[in-house]
Amino acid sequence: MNIEVRLFMQFRKYLPVGAKENKAIVSLKEKATVDDLLNTLGISEKEQKLLVINGVSQGASGEGSCHALKDKDVVLIFPPVGGG
């Protein structure tokens, strides 16, 4: 299945070759999880991140990494941010 990823701020360094702006399509095996996606991109578990899966924020404590993905899901990877 194909997952669309968008990487922000310092995570852009993990963009695969050939990515346009901050977006890339990543091919994964069926039943892959967000953790598998992070592994494929080379993003360590230790790096704090805020995941948005199909427009839903998972929070800044690394929640969402076990989320099972399906074809055409969109995963955004931010570092923790704040403001307002």
Added chain:
Amino acid sequence: MGGWLGKILRVDLNSGDFDVEDLGPDFARKYIGAQGTASKILMDEIDPTIDALSPENKLIFSTGPCTGTGTVCGSRAVWVAKSPLTGGIAFSNTGAYFPSEVKFAGYDMIIVEGKAEEPAYLWIHNNEVELRSARELWGKTVSETEQFIRAEIKNDLVAQDTRIACIGPAGENLVRMSAIMNDLNRAAGRCGIGAVMGSKNLKAIAVRGTGGIPIAKPQEFQAAVAKALAEVKASPVASQAFPMLGSSSLINLYNAVGVLPHKNFRAMNVEGAAKISGEAIAEGFLVRNRGCYACPLACGGPCRVTNAPFAGKGDRPEYETNWIAASCGIYDPAALLKFNALCNELGLDTIDTGSTIACAMELAEKGYLPEKDVGLALKFGDGEALVNLTKQIAYRQGFGDLMAEGGYTMAEKYGHPELFIHVKKMAWTGYDVRNVKGMAVNMATSVRGACHNRGYTPAAEILGMPVKLDPLTIEGKADLVKTLQDEIAGIMDAGGICLFSITGQSPPTMFEQLETVTGLEITFQDAAKAGERIWNLQRLFNLRAGITKEQDAIPKRFFEEPATDGPNKGRALDPQEFETMLKEYYALRGWSSATGYPTKEKLLELGLEEYVSLLPN
């Protein structure tokens, strides 16, 4: 006790006389400081029904006990008065260096009364206080005012270290969304506080202070500061996102989750948002980052635009200014930076100014606002129009004269007040609440009009701080709003600590600094209780000023027009759910659902017995 200097400077502009009064320890204990102490004075000294632009209004500048002490992010103070925008209580916070300098000069508060016969500015150099002529300053912009005042100070070293708060042309022209600026580009923007200063013929306050601030428990305080700094360092938001991207690090995230308002709250997720994001500004325009007094976050900094038509210098905009560009459908970072720089230079609140323009764009698009009235074919996406109308508002030229009365008055004149998105006539801030339910209650109940600051539920509902809550549920949200409102009012706002620092240091750590600075023998719960006391006092002021419980309401748009795009497409806020949360909030607050007033029991519990006689029968 420490933190406080125990002195209030009271200036009578009618006579030019001034007095120094004592700030009693019991008063400080009960109201902590900043907007707590100032709200109490405003409530007791003015009739809430007066015209906000009359000499009877009082303008109070009030610091907190942590301001200027080295408390982490303890740079803040507040301006308090009756608001010419909402008719209720105005409080508008600011940071940078002016607030701390007022304390170094020896004062916790400055109360300005009456009206000067001719334009004047106040010069304070420790004990030396003088009202000087501002005849030659009237009409000058913020940076010109700074330059002029510095040039008038004979001693160069004093001139260099003087800190200045002033109004621009907008405040002079009594524009109801005008700001008081300090240190050139920090704005006490909201509630039209600049117009109150303008109505008093007061152009500026310039301060130089060389005194210290006593600390009650110096060793314990030092340990508390070290703990706070360690917490900030360990937080990726406070130690990385803020210095790199400022508060607008949120633009891309909020756009992605469908919370960023576009086109006057009619779109939530637009690809172009990336162009006006914190990343775009930092990478394309930021020269370097810069912080306020005692701030390791350093979220501000100068920006430069080199290309026409918006070439020029300015400061890094806050999230609350970036989103205005989206609300006007403008995805041009140069136009955004020009708008921000102009608002700072002319002394305008970016939120109400930009939201009034976004509303005019919608009125024009729908055919309610004739082209001949505005003088141009107004449409979303026009950066030049945003810049030109901003100037017209500040100088009350052409259509700007009506806009300067506030977005609500403008929209009402054209028969569609519902198109101005506001609470209590103050423009809504950068959050689409169709799908962030806690925030809907916070906005409705915000005492100064639409304001995200105190009950910032998106921290939990979107960012997951301190824990992640589902933004689509209503359970527990009223309680979350009340808890945040009270803790932030009592510890951060009243203490003089910047709200952004909550992304690093925890409220108990802030409290530890407040407690060791002051030597107040109170608990965290006591400080939160002081916050509740302040909240109720401000609420009473509003009720007495004629702002009723019916104004604890949010725009119909959020109920009647479902989200048009993004992850929440098709969803709108359910009016029943909103009513349920509001009812729960009133019950938690101890407010009557019939009158909106606090109950007698609540006032007694909070030690506000002197106001029981104001309650309706």
